[in-house]
Amino acid sequence: MDLYVNQSKNHPNLKETLYTGAIFLETQLQSARQLREFALQSIAHVLGRETDARSLHKLMPVAEFVPAVSRLKSYFTNSAEAKEIIRSFVIELGEDPADYLFDVPRLRVVPHYDYLHAGISYAYKPHRDTWYGSVQCQINTWMPVHGVVPEQTMMINPEYFTKPVSNSSADWQLSNWISKERKLASINITEETRPHPVPLEEVSSSNEARIAPNGGEMLIFSGAHLHGTVPNRTEQTRFSVDFRLMHIEDLKAGRGPVNVDSGCADPEAGFKDYFHADSLLPFQGVRA
Numbered sequence: 001m002d003l004y005v006n007q008s009k010n011h012p013n014l015k016e017t018l019y020t021g022a023i024f025l026e027t028q029l030q031s032a033r034q035l036r037e038f039a040l041q042s043i044a045h046v047l048g049r050e051t052d053a054r055s056l057h058k059l060m061p062v063a064e065f066v067p068a069v070s071r072l073k074s075y076f077t078n079s080a081e082a083k084e085i086i087r088s089f090v091i092e093l094g095e096d097p098a099d100y101l102f103d104v105p106r107l108r109v110v111p112h113y114d115y116l117h118a119g120i121s122y123a124y125k126p127h128r129d130t131w132y133g134s135v136q137c138q139i140n141t142w143m144p145v146h147g148v149v150p151e152q153t154m155m156i157n158p159e160y161f162t163k164p165v166s167n168s169s170a171d172w173q174l175s176n177w178i179s180k181e182r183k184l185a186s187i188n189i190t191e192e193t194r195p196h197p198v199p200l201e202e203v204s205s206s207n208e209a210r211i212a213p214n215g216g217e218m219l220i221f222s223g224a225h226l227h228g229t230v231p232n233r234t235e236q237t238r239f240s241v242d243f244r245l246m247h248i249e250d251l252k253a254g255r256g257p258v259n260v261d262s263g264c265a266d267p268e269a270g271f272k273d274y275f276h277a278d279s280l281l282p283f284q285g286v287r288a
């Protein structure tokens with residue numbers, strides 16, 4: 001695996017390099033710091049300034065945690081501020097925001113695995129976002145809000161970038177997920193009953209990369225990488241922010257990493273959640 005550190009700004013072939021499976025770690029982006037700051041403000045605004053957010057799972061029963069965290073996630077995702085920061089991010093990298101789409105930024109809250117690992121805090125099994133209907137050219141970002149250790153970060157398994165994994169994505173529909181399943185997150189508390197695209201074979205963890213950044217430091221990687229949630233068995237709830245970018249012309253042309261195993265048939269169902277990175281207006285889809 002190729003890991004670039006602080007080299008995404010003004011990189012001559014950033015997206016093409018990401019499409020080869022390279023991972024970029026950015027520790028000094030101003031826009032990432034702004035996004036972290038906004039996440040912290042959102043946490044304080046929704047949960048209360050006095051609340052020790054990383055101890056949230058010790059402060060309340062799951063039945064209170066779920067509605068509180070649902071409010072927080074919704075506040076963050078629907079804010080204009082987070083979208084404006086994404087535009088700044090594209091500009092800071094030296095890319096033209098007119099060339100890119102993004103989907104809504106998300107704040108993830110991962111408490112101790114035994115407290116909650118379903119629904120709003122679903123612990124993602126190894127997956128590619130393309131199994132969930134993402135386009136091949138999707139670029140993922142991921143950033144912890146507070147510093148993390150490897151036991152509570154997200155994992156990327158670069159060994160499988162070009163190696164197929166038998167999986168259930170062909171039986172999974174993004175349109176059904178959006179219209180029906182996604183909104184059921186808050187009632188999946190003790191167990192995840194919603195269908196997810198999952199591996200149907202043993203996935204080796206021997207070459208997993210568990211990169212543990214400080215708060216505000218960001219990973220950038222292809223959405224076609226096999227990745228997932230590391231079950232958090234630490235005493236601290238993990239907060240992280242992620243969003244995705246799609247280059248419009250690459251999307252239209254079907255460029256990106258080779259699809260090695262994704263069977264999801266309706267990625268276009270997700271286009272209505274994309275926004276233009278320059279105007280911040282919704283994407284109207286690909287016209288023939």
Ligand SMILES: [Fe+2]
Pocket residue numbers: 124127128129227
């Ligand atoms: Fe993912």
